Amino acid sequence: MKTGVILISHGSKISSGNEGLLKIADMLRAMNRWDMVEPAFLQLAKPG
Numbered sequence: 001m002k003t004g005v006i007l008i009s010h011g012s013k014i015s016s017g018n019e020g021l022l023k024i025a026d027m028l029r030a031m032n033r034w035d036m037v038e039p040a041f042l043q044l045a046k047p048g
Contacts, residue, residue, distance in 0.1 A: 004036035011041030 005028060009021040018041060025039040 002023045002035040004038070005034050007037070007039045009039065009041055 007021055007025055009018065010014050018039075021039045021041075025035075025037050028034065028037045
């Protein structure tokens with residue numbers, strides 16, 4: 001069975017406001033503990 005993690009944040013119009021969650025996602029990916037780690041923003045962020 002594969003395990004994934006979704007990190008959810010409110011989101012910001014200012015891209016630097018979203019950088020924290022993106023950095024956390026990168027750190028978790030680097031741990032290689034989960035098959036998939038993805039950040040998600042509820043509002044105000046441009047689609048990636």
